[in-house]
Amino acid sequence: AQKITQTQPGMFVQEKEAVTLDCTYDTSDQSYGLFWYKQPSSGEMIFLIYQGSYDEQNATEGRYSLNFQKARKSANLVISASQLGDSAMYFCAMREGRDSSYKLIFGSGTRLLVRP
Amino acid sequence: DTGVSQDPRHKITKRGQNVTFRCDPISEHNRLYWYRQTLGQGPEFLTYFQNEAQLEKSRLLSDRFSAERPKGSFSTLEIQRTEQGDSAMYLCASSLDGTGTQYFGAGTRLSVL
Numbered sequence: 001a002q003k004i005t006q007t008q009p010g011m012f013v014q015e016k017e018a019v020t021l022d023c024t025y026d027t028s029d030q031s032y033g034l035f036w037y038k039q040p041s042s043g044e045m046i047f048l049i050y051q052g053s054y055d056e057q058n059a060t061e062g063r064y065s066l067n068f069q070k071a072r073k074s075a076n077l078v079i080s081a082s083q084l085g086d087s088a089m090y091f092c093a094m095r096e097g098r099d100s101s102y103k104l105i106f107g108s109g110t111r112l113l114v115r116p
Numbered sequence: 117d118t119g120v121s122q123d124p125r126h127k128i129t130k131r132g133q134n135v136t137f138r139c140d141p142i143s144e145h146n147r148l149y150w151y152r153q154t155l156g157q158g159p160e161f162l163t164y165f166q167n168e169a170q171l172e173k174s175r176l177l178s179d180r181f182s183a184e185r186p187k188g189s190f191s192t193l194e195i196q197r198t199e200q201g202d203s204a205m206y207l208c209a210s211s212l213d214g215t216g217t218q219y220f221g222a223g224t225r226l227s228v229l
Contacts, residue, residue: 004158035217043125043205045159045220091158101172102214103149106158 003027004092004107005105011112013082020067020079021110023092029053031097034075036066039089051075052098071103079112087114118142120221128227129198136194137224141210145146148191149218150183152176153205162206165191166214198228 005024013019015042025034051059059066079086079114089111093104093113121140127146141148146167151159163173167188177183180198185191195202202211205225209218 033215037220042222043225044222045207045209047217047219050217093158100214101161101164102147102157102211103161103164103172104151104209104218106160108156108158 003105004094006107006110008038008090008110009108011110012115013079013086013112015084015113016081018078018080019082019112021079021090021092021112023075023077023107025073025075025092025094027073029095029096029098032096033095034066034068035093035095036064036075036077037091037093038086039091039109041088049077050052082114084114084116087112120208120210120219122206122221122224124224125222126227128229130229131200132197134194134196135198135226136192137206137208137226139191139193139208139210139221141190141208142219145210145212145216145219146188147211147214147216147218148185149209149211150191150193151207151209153207153223154203159205159207162193174195195226198226200228202226203228 011099034051034054038046049061065078087111091109140175149164150162153159165185180196191221205223213216
């Protein structure tokens with residue numbers, strides 16, 4: 001079974017509007033971390049935002065916020081006021097606490113295109 | 117802080133040749149990870165180092181793959197007798213410690229002809 005599921009292969013958004021990218025996860029751990037990364041066409045994975053499983057408040061970083069719903073096991077990324085430079089692949093990833101390697105498990109990604 | 121750097125950015129090789137990639141992590145980061153990303157997929161874990169010790173290897177890492185991190189600084193990933201199925205983006209990431217955020221390099225894109 002997939003541990004990270006991103007059901008939107010591609011999304012369009014109009015410049016200056018907000019967009020939500022979906023991510024659901026599966027784990028039996030009580031302690032885990034959820035990440036979002038942006039990958040432009042250049043290939044580099046750029047860290048955007050982090051949410052710990054015990055964090056009571058949703059994480060925010062500038063125009064990025066993470067809508068964390070623990071009971072639903074979802075960690076959606078919200079980008080406000082989209083910019084043309086936001087066009088990229090976006091990956092949701094999880095790190096499980098019981099795994100001492102702390103390796104990241106990634107979803108298959110969502111390609112976001114921002115229209116002018 | 118210059119971030120994680122990887123070299124080369126692109127590598128084209130013929131099947132059966134050996135290739136080596138280098139990763140320079142963020143200084144003072146004691147964890148270093150290697151991932152592989154094929155087209156249309158998210159990255160998949162290959163192996164990681166805590167300082168100079170290689171502590172885990174994925175089953176994706178066949179015997180033709182070897183990774184080192186001498187002195188706990190830069191790391192190299194070597195693929196021997198490359199196959200067309202090895203064509204992928206190889207990403208390196210480093211973190212301060214296990215629970216720290218992993219920061220990635222720009223990757224090495226390998227094409228095996």
